[in-house]
Amino acid sequence: MAVVTGLIMLENILQSLAAGLLIGAIYGLMCVGLALIFGVMRVINFAQGDFMMLGMYAAYYAFALFGVQALFGSTIGPYVAALLAAPLLFAVGYGVHWALVSRVTGTRTAGLDGDGHYAQLILTLGTALILQNGAMIVFGSYPVSVQTPLSVSAWEVGPLWDDYVSVFVNKARGIAALVSVATILLLARLIASSRLGKALRASADNPEAATYMGIDVQRSHRVAFALGTAITAVAGALLATNYPFHPYVGLEYVIVMYAGVVMGGMGSILGAFWGGMTIGVVQQMSTLILPTQLQNTAIFVIFLLIVFLRPQGFFGRVVERT
């Protein structure tokens, strides 16, 4: 009897771990978007959660109204819609940077109070509020989600240990996690070895020296902002196949993103991914011992512990920028 109880506990732990890894992969992608913006521009974007919300609605409407479902079906359609959110939100990020953010960042901020950080704070918070309220007016408050038959079916891993232990992997979440990891690998490759990626890193390392190389640092910032927006939007759109969302959903995830990015060492792309992953796992594992309502409290406690004990993050860069 004790053995069976033990195995059931083991099964619960493995099940939570699997759920944590799957959701963590998406949190990771979300965090990567924010880290890209912070890493290149040193701007804290409080509207990141709301860009994610826009990504969710973009995928939702692309899927339901603009023919993606009709064209690709309900199985593949949601993922096509999620990827379609990328160029759309890239354009949104590009426009927001051009119209607003560029006015309080970069070389313009030299000499401003707090290097322009106050202006950035107010501007991105204001953008967040406008996006939330605007979405409320346009999309309404009723929660929606991208419907796929995959979200109610699962792969079974096992049975392991004499038929007692089986882990179920939700198909929709499994595929979302795979798409997420693939997106990150693609981005990591772009940043590591393309001319654009190197110019972004050079602009982040030393904007003045980058200018002396002939790099348009303002343009680097715009591309990083747009790319970061697009990446987080894809994460949101992947999440939208599993979780109903509404115009204020960004608030729920902004804490996840910040915790992940701080854990990852502020600005390190792969660090942010592992940070997001860690949060996913902590969140899901915490449900084993804590009531579900306390999930986000668990994340916050971890966040505070990290800020107190290891402010440089767990996966921080080896070389700091000058």
Added chain:
Amino acid sequence: MLRIAQLSAGYSGVPVLHDVSIEVEEGRFVAIVGPNGAGKTTLFKTISGTVAPMAGAITFGGVDLLAVPAHRRPHLGIAHVPEGRQVFPSLTVMENLEMGAYTEAGRIAWAETLERILEWFPVLGERRGQPAGTLSGGEQQMVAIGRGLASAPKLLMLDEPSMGLAPAIADFIFERLIEIRRQSRLTILLVEQRVAEALESADHSYVLEAGRVVLEGDNQELRADDRVRQAYLGM
């Protein structure tokens, strides 16, 4: 090639440079010397466009440089090796050099220039995969100079390349500059605190004090000047 006329520039409306006129002919090696705070770095930044001028004109190869945004100026053939090296710390040595070759001229000449850079500074080849931030000061200076050369420039501007380096390393850097110049016939504009060496290697030098050109001439003319002998050469 580079013509600076009656230039005034500074920060937040306070001028640092007053009525500075300097000319660099193609193929020449021109040095600017002067005490700390004279405005040498400010002059370089105004040429590169990271400091805005208040009055005056700068032309480069006949082009009105002040009408060109800062990030386009390197594409015209101006390489600025900034004071304090300013390498990209998280990029590898090779990536730093590649960033130098961000200009079209640099990209076209890349294979050839890289070979020459590694000949002049073999240690950069050994360190090619290492983040530049982990190098010693002397090695970082080599990266900074190599990065400047990688753009295949028409004019190489160097701001105190020996600053903060041990004397032996500074000697080496200086000796390399003279060798690079001998082999490439590159036009060079150098700011240096090692006044004796600078005057000796340059075809023509300017003395900048408190934001004004107080003296100019070739090595012999400047060495004959009592103030230069006293203030800079310790004679």
